Amino acid sequence: MGSSNRKKKEKKKDFQKAKLKVGKAAVKAANFTDTSFKSKSIVVNQQTLAGDGTDSVEQFKQTLASAVNAKTDNIRRDALSYLINQLSGKPPNNPVGTAGLLTRLLPLISDSATSVRANLLKLFRVLPPSQVKPHVEKILMYVRGGMAHLSTAVRNDTLDVLEWLLDVAGDETVSCPGGWLKTLNSLSSMLGWNPSVGSALSSQGWTSGSKTTLVGTKKGGEAGARQIHVLARLLQTGFQPESPIPYNPQAYWDNIYRLPATPNPFAYLNLFGSPRDEDNEMYPDRISRQRVFDAKWRSVIVAGMDGAKREGGLVGRAASALKKALNEGADAPITSPGSLA
């Protein structure tokens, strides 16, 4: 009864006439809008990105921004497709330059949407290799980040990026600072062939099986095979015998008086960066790569390879490819500098 009384009262209140009082302003209506304020700027919550499309440079930049910043997967994907179109046109339209493009787009390597990653790879493939080469070190950083990503899908797609990189700039990839050892480290960590994890723990766990996330499932096996395959490619690239540089009588004088043609020609001196440790060091030639590989990685990788071979199937086949790459590296005339030293 009490509550219904209350409800009645409340209901009545709605229909009561507001009392007007002398000397007081009339009561404001419920839908009254206060327009007395003044504002210098108006904030619009939703903005449309649609432009008239007349300025192609502006549109390119806008699309690039939306490829990076848009919240929706589809918008990012479509923006990337637009960029691919622009880049693959004849002549390619790239107002921001490859460097600018890479700086913006590299974080997308570990994007959450599969379609975006796929489009990103396509976009990378249409970039001119000569312009990618100076930025290999930076790309590798993102690749390493992607290879250690939590999600397996991202990891696998990152391998594609690494493969692309080996295609377009193989030599730079293995010789840039951190490019050899760190990449090896990431790859073997993906495979679970890891010397540092066991030693990091005070005692070995009671099971010494390889990484559970890779083997077992059919897809895991495929992924493992792929990783071994990429590892083999990396080693192949690293152990490739260098072609002798043809004799150039001007080389000596060029070295002294000419401006160098490559960016950062004295990178190996590391004049301006922070001091590098062994992993971050650059291994510019085949011999140094071989030596450091033999010292640090050969035993681990051979052990892992043997295990993979015994597994058979896709993984086993990939392992034999890896063995081939290893043998190629081993039979090279590595002994000559060793005997000299």
Next chain:
Amino acid sequence: MGKRKLAALEKVDADLVSLQYKIRRDPKSYAQEFYDQWLAYDAQRQIFIASPSTASTDDIKKFHDLVDLIAHVADLYPDLTAPYADHLKELLNQHHAILHTELREKVVGSLVLLRRKDVIDSTSLLTTLFPILVSTPSKTLRSLLYTKIISDLRESNSKATNHRLNRTIQTVLHNLVTSDRTSKKGMWATRITRELWRRQIWVDAKPCDVMKEACLSDNEKVVVGGVKFFLGGDASREEFEDDSSDDDVDIRKVKHQTGINKKSKKRLKAFEKAVDKVKKQERKKHQPHPLNFSALHLIHDPQGFAEQLFQKHLQNTKNKFTLDTKLMILQLVTRLVGLHKLTIISLYSWFVRFLTPKQAQVTSFLASLAQATHNLVPPDAIEPLVIKIANEFVSEASATEVAAAGINAIREVAIRQPLCMTETLLQDLVLYQRSKDKGVVMAAKGLQSLYREVYPELLQKKFRGKEATMGLKSGEVRQRKFGEEDEGGIDGIELLEQYKEDQRAKKLAELEGLPEGEAEAKKDKMDEDEDGFNSDEWEVGSSDSESESGWINVESDGEDDVPDKKRQKKDAEGGGDAPDLVDAEMAKVAEANRISKLATTSILTPADLLKLQELRREAKVDQLLGNRSKKKKELIQRHIDEGVTADDIELPATLGKKNTREERIALAREGKPNRDEHKSTKAIRKSKKEAEGKSTTNKDKARKKNFLMTMGKARAKNKRSLTETKKALTLHVARSKNGGRRRNDS
């Protein structure tokens, strides 16, 4: 930082938080996963370091999350994460100015977390954070670092004082203050020192030394920080102590709540916490009071410090500090002079300039002057100042407030050094008690009563008063010479002696009731125990060989001597009466005997000292009620402890002034409950009770009960038969006998 939505399936995988949880549950099995994340962290770190200022928000976000993950599990993989702390330090050191705010906060938090997990030690953490605190331009970062530094220092000193760490940090602070005296950076040293002093984490001389150096800085802010520390540091420390004891828990309330509310782990934990807190407080209550010296006492070489302060900041005419700062410095200098009885002769001549009524905040100057005076200051140095005050402030023509303040200031100076006054001046000043203004009258009377006690010869005969005149005649009141000091003694030792005597008399009285032989035996025993009422507890006193020897007998002589006892009794009673000459003489001798006896012939046991303290406290109450001269001595003591303020000087001027209406209303309102609307006192009390979360009374509950709920019972009551009514009434009577409680059966 825009956070992108993750697809549902991916979420399960790509959640660093759940990975962190898993790693912490089972670090061995997740070593591989952790290593992957470590590599990701490494890559992300390199990306970031390559261009810290232009890193994209996505990258920053990723890096932020990875830093967080690794900080939380770093202690589980010490080998892998060995370089982690160094990475963070480097990042913070090199890029703190351009780091994104959230990332910066995370890095600092992670470092502190590593410290809490004992991956790094406090020294390395603090030596990393401190330089950044001093140099960063960001206010938020500074406040963050400041709180982290303070909390880390607190934490590492919580179980036991970490002397090594404290010494390191104090040295760092000291160097910070002394290395560049003109820079503002020293302010952080003063802030940190002050906070730790307030929390009683640092209580020794080293922080005082830091503050001393701060006082001698060239930067005004640093100087103010240091000076404020000395003037108010101890007060704030005590205040903080009171505050921290305030927030006690009501254990009964918590118990009650746990009984009623739903039982849950959380509530149980809260209950246990409350019990722990109460226990801790109990323990704290019984702990002996920590021996805390005031910062002013811990200063090394106060004379040199005071001289330097005075010369650098006050005497130096090129100094451009504001008047407030200068006054504060002056306060500190004069406090030091008064407290340690230092001699800075040039200080007094410096004062002359400021002793005019037109000087801004002149009362503070007057108070400082009073502070700077003590009995070892040569009267020649102060006399001109007193004459100047009299000339400038006290005249018929000057305003009454000015005159009152002047006379009061002279009195404050004269309390400490009575020799600063000339006869003519005093007689002139005393005559101001004929003034019409109450403030002036009170001030003049105060001066007169002071001189009645310390130096009555200076007053005219008619102003000397009865006691002083008689004292002069008997030679009891005599003028102190310059530099004369009281003989040292134990304060209140005569009280203890008196107490012991009373105890003895009581025992004797008891014994008189007993049979003869027994009483004798007991008396003998008491004689042996003479040296202390609990001598058995005290090794030295109770050794047999000593009590057998002649030592004790000498001391017990007086007590058994009947006339001697009488004499003592007499002077105990007759202290307040007008004494005749002979009696006073005797009393003096007796007093002298007494002091020498107890303190020199027996060792005071801890129990004795406790009793002494208690007696002293009791005696203090007496002093407040009467006994003027002791009261004044205490006043001086208080001023030495707390210093003279401008308010003390202005006090008489406020006498006899009527308050304004607002002041009167405020005075009446003080201490009364807040009345926003018109309400009865009862209603206010009730709302207060409700606000405290207390329950209502049964009566209240009955009154508030819904009428409909009571209707059924009321109706049933009407229909009761006679027997039922009777039964109910008898039960009611029985209940009222039980104090209103219902039994289980009825």
